[in-house]
Each structure stands twice: as C-alpha cells, then as structure tokens.
Amino acid sequence: MDGDAFFGNTGCVSKNIFFIGLILAATGLVSPPIALAGGLIYGFSFLHPFHVEAKKLSKLLLQASVVGLGFWHGFAAGYAAGRSGFIYTAGSISIALLLGWGLGRLLRVKQRISYLISAGTAICGGSAIAAIAPITNASQEEIAVSLGTVFALNSIALLTFPAIGIALHMTQSQFGLWSALAIHDISSVVGATAKYGAVASNCRHDRQS
Numbered sequence: 001m002d003g004d005a006f007f008g009n010t011g012c013v014s015k016n017i018f019f020i021g022l023i024l025a026a027t028g029l030v031s032p033p034i035a036l037a038g039g040l041i042y043g044f045s046f047l048h049p050f051h052v053e054a055k056k057l058s059k060l061l062l063q064a065s066v067v068g069l070g071f072w073h074g075f076a077a078g079y080a081a082g083r084s085g086f087i088y089t090a091g092s093i094s095i096a097l098l099l100g101w102g103l104g105r106l107l108r109v110k111q112r113i114s115y116l117i118s119a120g121t122a123i124c125g126g127s128a129i130a131a132i133a134p135i136t137n138a139s140q141e142e143i144a145v146s147l148g149t150v151f152a153l154n155s156i157a158l159l160t161f162p163a164i165g166i167a168l169h170m171t172q173s174q175f176g177l178w179s180a181l182a183i184h185d186i187s188s189v190v191g192a193t194a195k196y197g198a199v200a201s202n203c204r205h206d207r208q209s
Helices: 003-027 032-045 051-072 075-084 086-107 111-124 126-136 140-167 172-182 186-196 198-208
Strands: none
Touching: 003 032, 032 140, 086 111, 086 172, 111 126, 111 140, 126 140, 140 172, 140 186, 172 186
16 A cells, blocks of 8 residues: 555544544533543544644634523523622632742743743633733744643543542532632533533533623
C-alpha cells in the first residue's frame, strides 16, 4: 500500500469514527464523562477531519447552550438565586485569583500565563481566558497553554467529581453547589451534575444563574 492510499484509508476511518461518536453523544446513550474520555482518546489517535468547521461551530454551540440554559428559570428566580449566591461567587473568585497569583510566583510561571489560568479558573474557564487575553496582549502560545491547562483540569473534574461526591456521601444539593464553585467551565459543570442527579443539576443552575 502506497503512502497516499494509507493516509486516505486513515482519513476515512477517522471520519467514520467521528460520526459514530457524534451520533452516540447526541443520543444520550453514553454519559458525559464517557463521551469526554472517548473524545480525548479520539483526539490523541486521529487527526480531526473537520477541525476548521469544528472550531467555528463549537463557539456557536457554546453560546447557544448558555442562552438555552437561561430559559430554565424566569427572571425573578434567576435574580433571587444570583442574589443569594453573590457572597459565594465573590469569595470563590477572590480566593482563586489570590491562590493563582501566589502559585504562579512560587512555580515561576510567566506572569501573563499565570494571570490567564487564574482568571479561567476563578471565573468561567476558556470563555474568561478568551475575553481577557486581548487586554493582556497575550501571545497565541500563552493563550494555548492557558486554555490547555484549564481544559485539562475541567476534564479531570468531570471524570472524578461524581466519584468523589459519592465517596463523601454528598447530597445532590451539596454536590451541585460544590461543582458550580469548583469546576471552571459551564459545560463540565453540567456534565458532572447531570451524572450525579437531576437535583444536583438544578442546584448547579441556581448557583450559576
């Protein structure tokens, strides 16, 4: 088999696996942690056949998903939840930023990277990094390192938090609040709480409204 035929067959296999995984994830037959693990294995094993289109579509889907989550509750319920969670939000963001600044200096991480990772950890993962990066004049390399770090931590949290919650005998309300405070990206929070239970997912939404 010549080189062109080999790479052609590899590309065909990559597309087939991609579409099979996409269909399984969309049907809900697999849990979010399993879907994430499958995506990571796929990413390390094959080249993404639609990487340009996926980059554009993922941004649109994330925005649409965040807007869709807002329709779960009315304005009054969202306002009440946000008011009651203000102290938790302000406290967790302040502590995360201070810890990130201290750890960055201790580990001698570049100042911009340390700031971006801290902001992504404290606020809203990749969305916060994307918003803050232009202000800090961060390079593409610094943005990539920061996003990779935050997404890796999100993946670990999505896979491990439900097991930790069960081991600590957390109620669904406790787990929902803990996940909303500790996990950076909304998508990972949704995946972890959905795996733990419907009540945990609702509590997570109340905390983030």
